[in-house]
Amino acid sequence: MIKRTSREHVLKILEKNHKSWQILDIGCNRDAVQYAQTAADIQDLTSFYKDKKFVLIEGKDLPFEDNEFDFVFASHVIEHVEDVSYFIKELQRISKKGYIELPSMLEDNIVLSENNSKDHKWFFQFDDVNNILLAEPKKQLIEPFITFGVLFGSLRKNFRSSLVIELYWENEINYKFLNFTIPAKKPLFISIIKKYFSFHIRNNKLASIFIFSVLILIIINFLI
Numbered sequence: 732m733i734k735r736t737s738r739e740h741v742l743k744i745l746e747k748n749h750k751s752w753q754i755l756d757i758g759c760n761r762d763a764v765q766y767a768q769t770a771a772d773i774q775d776l777t778s779f780y781k782d783k784k785f786v787l788i789e790g791k792d793l794p795f796e797d798n799e800f801d802f803v804f805a806s807h808v809i810e811h812v813e814d815v816s817y818f819i820k821e822l823q824r825i826s827k828k829g830y831i832e833l834p835s836m837l838e839d840n841i842v843l844s845e846n847n848s849k850d851h852k853w854f855f856q857f858d859d860v861n862n863i864l865l866a867e868p869k870k871q872l873i874e875p876f877i878t879f880g881v882l883f884g885s886l887r888k889n890f891r892s893s894l895v896i897e898l899y900w901e902n903e904i905n906y907k908f909l910n911f912t913i914p915a916k917k918p919l920f921i922s923i924i925k926k927y928f929s930f931h932i933r934n935n936k937l938a939s940i941f942i943f944s945v946l947i948l949i950i951i952n953f954l955i
Contacts, residue, residue: 753769754766754800754801754803755802755826756769756804756806758773758806761779763783768783769786770786771786771793772785791814791818795825798824801827801828802829805832807832808831810869812853815866819906823902828900830898831897835855835895838894853869854867854869854912855867
């Protein structure tokens, strides 16, 4: 069973049960959930996690026993994994329940970073009717134009439901591979900029002079 949830709700569950549960944060980077006693990642962060047991992941097989954990927290991990099927199988092997958080197609397209463009291998959607996680190899549909600073500073706080998929699972992670994207012409970043300035020029003539001047300077600087 897998269904939509919220990170906030899951954190409340972990807060209530962390003293009696064994909790793993997998793919933790330097931001492991506070309630996890064990953190794991493909980079060695042993020296960073002084208050947790850290385990280095060195292959497809997760270095844990069957049902070793009561809960597995996997935030922004699955989109990086080459073999999604095997990773899901391993999650189900080491625990009976957990939380999966991943970027929506929208976030994965608009964010300007090498992490998103090069390291993310998959698009995901969630079928709310059948409660199934859908996966498709990633392709760039929109020219990225949002930096991580802007994303975390404002957008994720106000538009989280549009940018992040939050899922709770028990016993089984229902998923399937499906080509769900629709082929379309990818809008270029320059066309987005042109439309933005065109809108403001039409609505504010004084501002348009300033904006146009700045744009010219940016273009000149870029060409030089």
